[in-house]
Amino acid sequence: MRPVLVITCLALALTGAGAFAFMHARASSARAADASQVALGQKLFADPRLSADGRTSCATCHIPGLAFSDGKMIATGIHGLPGTRNTPSLTTTIASQRTSFFWDGRRDRLEDAVMDPFSNPVEMGLHGRAAIATAATALPDYATWFPSGKETPLAEADQAIAAALASYLRQLPLPPTRFERFTRGETTALDEREKLGMRLFAGKGQCATCHVLEGAHLTDHDFHRSGVSMDDIAARLPELTQGVLSRNLGGAALGDRIATHADEAQLGHFAASHKVSDIETFATPSLREVRLTAPYMHDGSVPSLEAAVDREVYYRGLDTGYPIGLTAQERGDLMVFLKAL
Ligand code: HEC
Ligand code: HEC
Numbered sequence: 001m002r003p004v005l006v007i008t009c010l011a012l013a014l015t016g017a018g019a020f021a022f023m024h025a026r027a028s029s030a031r032a033a034d035a036s037q038v039a040l041g042q043k044l045f046a047d048p049r050l051s052a053d054g055r056t057s058c059a060t061c062h063i064p065g066l067a068f069s070d071g072k073m074i075a076t077g078i079h080g081l082p083g084t085r086n087t088p089s090l091t092t093t094i095a096s097q098r099t100s101f102f103w104d105g106r107r108d109r110l111e112d113a114v115m116d117p118f119s120n121p122v123e124m125g126l127h128g129r130a131a132i133a134t135a136a137t138a139l140p141d142y143a144t145w146f147p148s149g150k151e152t153p154l155a156e157a158d159q160a161i162a163a164a165l166a167s168y169l170r171q172l173p174l175p176p177t178r179f180e181r182f183t184r185g186e187t188t189a190l191d192e193r194e195k196l197g198m199r200l201f202a203g204k205g206q207c208a209t210c211h212v213l214e215g216a217h218l219t220d221h222d223f224h225r226s227g228v229s230m231d232d233i234a235a236r237l238p239e240l241t242q243g244v245l246s247r248n249l250g251g252a253a254l255g256d257r258i259a260t261h262a263d264e265a266q267l268g269h270f271a272a273s274h275k276v277s278d279i280e281t282f283a284t285p286s287l288r289e290v291r292l293t294a295p296y297m298h299d300g301s302v303p304s305l306e307a308a309v310d311r312e313v314y315y316r317g318l319d320t321g322y323p324i325g326l327t328a329q330e331r332g333d334l335m336v337f338l339k340a341l
Helices: 003-045 090-095 130-138 154-170 178-183 192-202 230-247 251-260 305-320 328-339
Strands: 223-225 281-283
Touching (some): 003 154, 090 154, 130 154, 192 328, 305 328
Antiparallel strands (some): 223 281
16 A cells, blocks of 8 residues: 555544544433433422422422323312313323324423413412523522522523423433333234224224234324213303303413313313313323323323223214124223233
8 A cells, every 4th residue: 555545544533533422422411411401301290399288299280100190080280279271291201102192282382381380379389481581590509500509591491391301301211111111013912802802992892993002102193082081061052152252361361270170171172272172171091101190181081991991882872873792802802902002
């Protein structure tokens, strides 16, 4: 090899290595930034100081051991105040890649959904969205993220808090469920009875039209009527829907209203879309880890998984006009399958 060629090769190798080292440094600093953002999100999530009673955090209602739901019929927030809806599982929200948030789909960005509970009057009770960044930046142990303390521009801190909470939730560990392992080709992850249950779920039961059997999704990302608690508001429907239209609220303000008015909470997706056909429709919940998230339905009115399945079998048949008749054996098969989700 002639010397000049050797030198060119060496130079090329060196620039290559340099570029690699540079890229590597960039990737690891991006990872470090991510880790710092996730750490902020995790800290905020569990911090009761960011609530009006100093005792309520996101983790009060989204409990890690319960797939980030709370096991209660209806959520209770500051000073034990009840809301109007059942707390959804946040690992399920992330795993199913939901495209709208809350039972009525009133938010379409996770970064917005994570901020609403802070100022909801029956959840964490801070006074307005601005109060969140004000409270967090004033706490000395947040100085790592907001070094100039109160000097950090509040709008900037607000965005950083929203992004951090969303990042924290997006990176929650989601070990594959048995059903997920099965869908990835591990045929023995489900036993024979569970496979029978799966066939009923997709076939005779027609459950999979809405709880789509696709990886972890188990939802069609759409809204449907459920018949749960329908009779409560039937007589007052004109008055209630008119009220929603004339107030014309959205986002956090709508969330505040829904959490404090049980009758309006029953209007479901209508409150967000204002379409008559959406009255009393609710987001199809993903059934991932449904065995952990009792009680069930938007208002938590169904106490057990068995009761939820019986209700769905009955109501879905009623809805289509073709009753779904399951034998006791088939019902049992369906149940074991749901517990593997
Ligand atoms: C008082 C209990 C309570 C607290 C505290 C609470 N949540 Fe929730 N969360 C709920 C309930 C109830 C809903 C459903 C509300 C609805 O659909 O109207 C919900 C819904 C959500 C959703 C939408 C999930 C989905 O799949 O639609 C997200 C995201 C969320 N909460 C994040 C948070 C974060 C972040 C915090 C802390 C800042 C928090 N929550 C604090 C009870 C609570
Ligand atoms: C037309 C769409 C649709 C079909 C078909 C359907 N579901 Fe559902 N399912 C929903 C909706 C929407 C909800 C939430 C209703 C509510 O909260 O009011 C729900 C709720 C549930 C829940 C409670 C989940 C939770 O987290 O609260 C279970 C369990 C369930 N369905 C199982 C089934 C089974 C089993 C079948 C088949 C027999 C089935 N569903 C068929 C749309 C459907």
